[in-house]
Amino acid sequence: MEFWMIGALANTAITATYLAIALIIFRGIGAAGQWRANPLALATGCIFFTCSVSHGLRVAHLLLLLLGVEAEIGAATRQVFSAWHISAWDSLTAAMALWYFSQRRISALVRGAQIFEDVRVRQGEAFEIHDNVVQRLANAKMALDSGETQECLREVETTLAASRKIISDLMGDKRTGHVVRPGDLRRQSPAGRS
Amino acid sequence: MSESAYTVILADDMVPYRRLVRTVLEKSGSFRVVGEVGDGAEVIELTKAVKPDLVLLDLGMPEMDGLEVLSQISAASPATKVVILSGFSEECMAARGLSLGAVRYLEKGIHPKALVQELLAAMR
Numbered sequence: 285m286e287f288w289m290i291g292a293l294a295n296t297a298i299t300a301t302y303l304a305i306a307l308i309i310f311r312g313i314g315a316a317g318q319w320r321a322n323p324l325a326l327a328t329g330c331i332f333f334t335c336s337v338s339h340g341l342r343v344a345h346l347l348l349l350l351l352g353v354e355a356e357i358g359a360a361t362r363q364v365f366s367a368w369h370i371s372a373w374d375s376l377t378a379a380m381a382l383w384y385f386s387q388r389r390i391s392a393l394v395r396g397a398q399i400f401e402d403v404r405v406r407q408g409e410a411f412e413i414h415d416n417v418v419q420r421l422a423n424a425k426m427a428l429d430s431g432e433t434q435e436c437l438r439e440v441e442t443t444l445a446a447s448r449k450i451i452s453d454l455m456g457d458k459r460t461g462h463v464v465r466p467g468d469l470r471r472q473s474p475a476g477r478s
Numbered sequence: 479m480s481e482s483a484y485t486v487i488l489a490d491d492m493v494p495y496r497r498l499v500r501t502v503l504e505k506s507g508s509f510r511v512v513g514e515v516g517d518g519a520e521v522i523e524l525t526k527a528v529k530p531d532l533v534l535l536d537l538g539m540p541e542m543d544g545l546e547v548l549s550q551i552s553a554a555s556p557a558t559k560v561v562i563l564s565g566f567s568e569e570c571m572a573a574r575g576l577s578l579g580a581v582r583y584l585e586k587g588i589h590p591k592a593l594v595q596e597l598l599a600a601m602r
Binding site: 411414415418419421422423425426427429430432435439 | 492494495498499501502538565566586587589590
């Protein structure tokens, strides 16, 4: 087998794999409605798509030469692919593309933006609890340990009010419009047991 | 209060807690609070000016958080020791804080006596 044939096979594999990856990414973005919200996934999909077209054109030129169409370009392409290092490199690229495709985690790219958003929201909630509950309870304990009972009681009352507000906000989540329904407050075990 | 008491800057945005810690430290006779600040940027400036023996540093603060200012405190006053006193659990944040130059990590909720003992141990 000549080197240009190896190059043609490698480029065919690259074209098909890159196209499949691009389609998976675009389908995921569409299903999640993230065309604007996830530019990283969109750009990644576009890169795979344009590279797929680029490698596909090389294959097309080689094939058209066999049919006698666009013979000059086809001959030049074949000459390029006759250099062993170009075909070898394309073969390596094809192997990498197939390896990437086999990971079957491409959809994670699409979930990425949502995951980052979820983490950001969760960290915000953690900070709110830290600042309004943990810090105040620590303050109450320090006051109690220092014998400042009034300060301790005041801080416990403030913490109680802050905790209620946080829980109310989380239960009737303003972001998602979630409304608490009968059964939502059913617990796995009695309160106070951890 | 002894003249040889260690000088301390308290950096915490929660004023009532700062006040209680100040009382505890000064009552111990081993520490003298030379400044209180409520945000990360202020602690760097005050450390440069005062060069205290110790900075007792909260992590969650406005402007700059405790982790951001740790290395800058060392640059501002290399001899100053930093002990983190935070509401975040030790498990969650200690390794990060110690890697950035703090000598000890204490969780808020610590008993006042234990706080003084830990700070004295940190200064030795």
